[in-house]
Amino acid sequence: MTAIDRPFYRRSHWHWGLVVPPVLLAALLFGASLGETNIPANVVLQVLANKLFDAGYPVDRIDEGIVWNYRMSRAVVAACCGAGLALSGVILQALLRNALADPYLLGISAGASTGAVAVTVIGLGGGLISLSLGAFTGALMAFGFVALLAHAAGGGAGLRAASVIVLAGIAGSQMFNAITTFLITKSANAEQSRAIMFWLMGNMSGVRWPDVITVVPAAVLGVGVCVWNTRALDAFTFGADSAASLGVSVKRVQLTLIGIAALVTAVMVSVVGAIGFVGLVIPHAMRFMVGHRHGILVPASALAGAVFLIFADVISRVIIPGQVLPIGVVTALVGAPVFALILINGRASG
């Protein structure tokens, strides 16, 4: 049981430096190699060599564009979103002491859909605001609403504060979902709502290099903050009061970590839509595999989230030839059985 053999990891986080880069690179290469169409592996490698090292291989321009501008940028964004969503899940599950907490608990996906609908259906912003910006604004507004509600409901620290946040999140989500439904019923037709629902299920198809510039800082922020706070997250094992007695500034940690989880999630949702399952299940799956201590759980979840979403994106593009499935469908369809397997194995061995 690696979860128990503490000395193996405790003194050394450095070995993650050896594990993460090669696995991540392999996953990115996998993402660049597979897609809707068949591009031979040597062409893929030649394109990457051209782009990264100016190797100057003669390759078809369309192949080059597909591998570099479509697949590679999408794989990088998938990796960042996977890591960001998984870590947001880790943070919320740890701080709220709630196994069902996921990044969308804070009203973020509901707010994002309201923002997206406001832009596309109502035409808010007169075509100057993109779907993404609308979704991002909506997500932050919803989170702001949930935070205000949680603050107004008070509760100080401890279990009560956690349940107040969960309840505020549910209330906020319900309210923003209602606004979305209202807007759709009032002004949209079936075709519009369908397009938005598809987008909300998660959609990586529109991703290009400029999106990489948006999501990489968010993912780096998420990873950095989590790594910096692994011990604080551990300290919540026995609840918020216990964390406080261990010297953790509970309010400050809850505020900054939940705020950053919300921000990271909002950025990801605005770029790729509300991809479900990753933020909820990856942290649980990793707990079964590497244990509950955040020193190992944080890097493991980030890596697993990144790799999982790269694979899910590839599967969404190849499973039906000539057509693309929403990636959220794939994460749930692939993720649920995998999770069930882990649950069953976990019970058998633990």
Next chain:
Amino acid sequence: MTSKLITLTALASVLSVPAFANETAYPLSLENCGHTITFEKAPESTVTIGQSTTEILYLLGQQDKITGTSVWFNPVLPAFKDINDQIERIADNDPSFESVVGKKPELVTVMYEWHVGAEGMVATREMFHDVNVPTYVMPTDCAAKDNTVGSDGTRSELFSIDQLYNSIEQLAEIYDAQDAGAALVRDLKTREAQAIAKAEALNLSQGSSALFWFSSADMESDPYVAGQKGVPAYMMDKLGIDNVVTSGEEWPLVGWETIAKADPTFIVLAKMDRRRFPADDIEKKRAFLMTDPVTKEMSAVKAGRIITIDAHAMSPTVRAIYALEQIAEELPGFGLTQ
């Protein structure tokens, strides 16, 4: 069974084109998308749900029988602008059930079953029939088409333009305007045949292919393109062109990667007034094709083989024939002749 019946009816009415004025004999009974509808006389007032039926009624000269219109995709055909301005537009999109019934129409004509059908956004047909308002759904949306499968419904066979002619003739019969109907169908058929002949004369090389791009939810995301069995597929079939899209859905999402690798000979873009997505704008569609690192390398884009047609022509409307004509006219300019 239903579709067979409808085809038979269509065939019958085509065969019985008379040389003299033909009056409808009432009561008139019709099989219509699984319902039997009966008319004691020509409807005096009508609410239309769907631009296609609205424009067909204008073409049949029945504008004074229309008390309200709804579900508009693009501006009305220029010839009918003045007429259309006189008629109340109940809603740009879906009208509510009561706003339609409130007009006390003697008939509601419908373009799509997703407005009035088993899961209709406006109502089911039964709801209208319960308040003694008959409904007529264009067979273009139910013959050989299952609207419970796929997001825009799925056709079991290639769209047949005969269903459009059938719709026109049935509406002409209902409104006792069979001469106008016959004339309209005759005109459309002539134009269709001329367009096809023009395309055949080009002697396009085997494997010439096309892509019909309607719009995209986000500028760079997978586009909504025409599938294998819809109206654009009918156009490609008639012009002897392959569709690079293989899906049987009406408007599937297909990745640009797949499209670029399939490299269509030419690309047809939908022009619309709708501004819901950035890609609704025809200029944005063009700009994307020219600047995206992959699409700008496609041979159709490099050679400028891009045709713009009315978005509503990609649906079962008379405009489909106009667009067929337009494509046949623009094709020679591409220098594709063998």
Next chain:
Amino acid sequence: MILSCENLGWETQGKEIVRDISITVNEGEKLGLIGPNGSGKSTFLRMLAGIRKPNMGSVYLDGQSMTQQRQRDIAQRVALVEQHADTADRISVRDAVELGRTPWLSALRGWGSQDDAIVARALTDVDLTGFNHRHWHTLSGGERQRVHIARALAQQPKVLLLDEPTNHLDIRHQLSILHLVTRLPVTAVIALHDLNQAMLCDRICVLQNGQLRAVGTPDEILTGDLLGEVFGVCAHFLTDPADQSRVIRFHTAM
């Protein structure tokens, strides 16, 4: 004067839970905290631990007001063992005890061999050597309580605050926990329900309706009059023939 408080008060929704408590805990002493249910013992302990910020008055740690000290600095000197602190996480005994090192570690000050030694020592102190790899959810109530105490000890505190540490334990474990706590080389404040157990403390303070009713040695405090007034019971004092210690017996009737 290691830990003290002045005019300490806390209220919530207009109800005063703790009112105007002033007391000084002497270095090295074991101070018992007794009082009926709802007398404010847990709230008082939490304020002493710096977890709950008082509405009125101040807690002083090493002569300095706690409000001016960082949570982390407080946790290096004061540890709290709560009632009912539980977790659904699948962690081992060792994991739980290692949490006690949290106030001493940071992203820059990593785990070291001295931390291993301190954790091992804490486990030995509570008689849990060999429990390293046991999972939390396989432990009995007494074992869990001892793990909590070990975690508190791993904080290397000067002051240990325990909230009813013997609650829900069988008698053998009650005695062993109490014995363990009284023999630890730290200052301790222990909230207790069992008044016979309170007699083991150096001093006892009595809370009633959130106020400090009395403080003094067990002999001064545990009198029939006081127990009658505070707890509403009739107490008789017997002598245990085994060791001549005093034993209290209670009756409901006054």
